[in-house]
Amino acid sequence: MSGPDDSGIGDADSISIYVDDADKPIAQYRAPARFQLDTTKLSDGEHTLRIVAVDALGNAGVRIIPFTVANGPGITVTGLRAGSRVRGSIEVDVNAFGSEEPFDPVRAESAGPVPVWTWVFFAVIVAWAAWYGIEYFPVPAAFRDTPTYAANSALAAANASATLTQAQTPAPVSSQAALGSKNVAGFDYAAQGAQAFAQNCQSCHGADGTGVPGTFPALAGDPVVNGPGNQQIRILLHGLSGKTINGTHFAAQMPSFSQLSNEEIAAVIDHERTSWGNHGPLVTPEEVQAAR
Numbered sequence: 247m248s249g250p251d252d253s254g255i256g257d258a259d260s261i262s263i264y265v266d267d268a269d270k271p272i273a274q275y276r277a278p279a280r281f282q283l284d285t286t287k288l289s290d291g292e293h294t295l296r297i298v299a300v301d302a303l304g305n306a307g308v309r310i311i312p313f314t315v316a317n318g319p320g321i322t323v324t325g326l327r328a329g330s331r332v333r334g335s336i337e338v339d340v341n342a343f344g345s346e347e348p349f350d351p352v353r354a355e356s357a358g359p360v361p362v363w364t365w366v367f368f369a370v371i372v373a374w375a376a377w378y379g380i381e382y383f384p385v386p387a388a389f390r391d392t393p394t395y396a397a398n399s400a401l402a403a404a405n406a407s408a409t410l411t412q413a414q415t416p417a418p419v420s421s422q423a424a425l426g427s428k429n430v431a432g433f434d435y436a437a438q439g440a441q442a443f444a445q446n447c448q449s450c451h452g453a454d455g456t457g458v459p460g461t462f463p464a465l466a467g468d469p470v471v472n473g474p475g476n477q478q479i480r481i482l483l484h485g486l487s488g489k490t491i492n493g494t495h496f497a498a499q500m501p502s503f504s505q506l507s508n509e510e511i512a513a514v515i516d517h518e519r520t521s522w523g524n525h526g527p528l529v530t531p532e533e534v535q536a537a538r
């Protein structure tokens with residue numbers, strides 16, 4: 247009932263230390279004791295240290311501590327795992343290295359298969375690289391129609407020339423879109439509007455016009471976007487602050503975009519008025535010019 251941890255009668259405790267099942271203790275002390283266990287006298291492998299303490303009244307306490315001695319060289323084995331099921335002839339790599347030798351990676355690292363996670367990691371990097379290439383290789387929308395990059399340079403030249411009449415200008419593919427009929431001198435409203443929105447507005451109002459609740463107002467279903475055009479033209483030219491929209495006060499300011507061209511402002515407004523379920527009357531570059 248009394249163990250070596252008990253205090254109070256410690257001075258009178260006698261401690262005997264045994265290794266494995268030996269009958270004779272390797273040492274005997276009075277508590278508290280400190281001793282050296284020389285493991286080089288033991289064979290490598292499993293052993294137990296048994297400590298028996300006896301107090302002045304003759305009560306004995308026993309503590310058994312299992313431990314493993316490893317004084318010999320370390321051994322690595324590849325090709326055969328504990329408990330694995332094998333058949334036929336198998337190749338097993340064995341290596342041994344002692345602690346007194348300098349670390350030698352070639353000796354210490356036995357050949358082994360490449361771990362699965364390495365392949366997974368590799369595949370992720372390849373996929374990312376492919377995505378990056380696909381995402382960034384195409385000419386950015388802003389330059390797609392310039393003479394340098396246009397797939398059809400004749401079309402780009404035509405688009406650049408404001409003197410051409412609409413009849414002479416080859417219709418851009420996206421003229422089939424809702425706003426295509428509003429092309430002026432080859433200016434493609436649908437494409438420019440979406441592009442100008444992505445470049446100037448999306449960071450605050452969101453790609454899908456939902457804004458950021460409490461911070462930037464949603465443009466989907468917004469009363470200004472669905473109302474008469476003049477108000478929205480004014481907001482884009484002069485910015486907006488301190489307005490409560492649909493019951494929410496926005497601390498952030500809407501910056502002015504007067505640096506954009508009349509066409510770009512009209513295009514981005516018309517993009518918002520025809521996106522995300524909005525149905526506002528469309529505006530023209532002339533109306534933007536008139537409001538400047």
Ligand code: HEC
Binds near residue numbers: 461468471486488
């Ligand atoms: C830096 C963030 C930011 C950017 C960029 C931004 N806006 Fe805004 N926008 C706001 C904030 C904030 C408000 C609300 C201001 C207020 O309530 O006083 C707002 C309000 C508006 C409104 C008025 C909504 C209403 O009901 O009154 C419209 C329309 C609008 N933005 C369109 C645009 C367009 C188009 C662009 C791109 C050319 C754009 N915004 C770019 C932050 C931004």
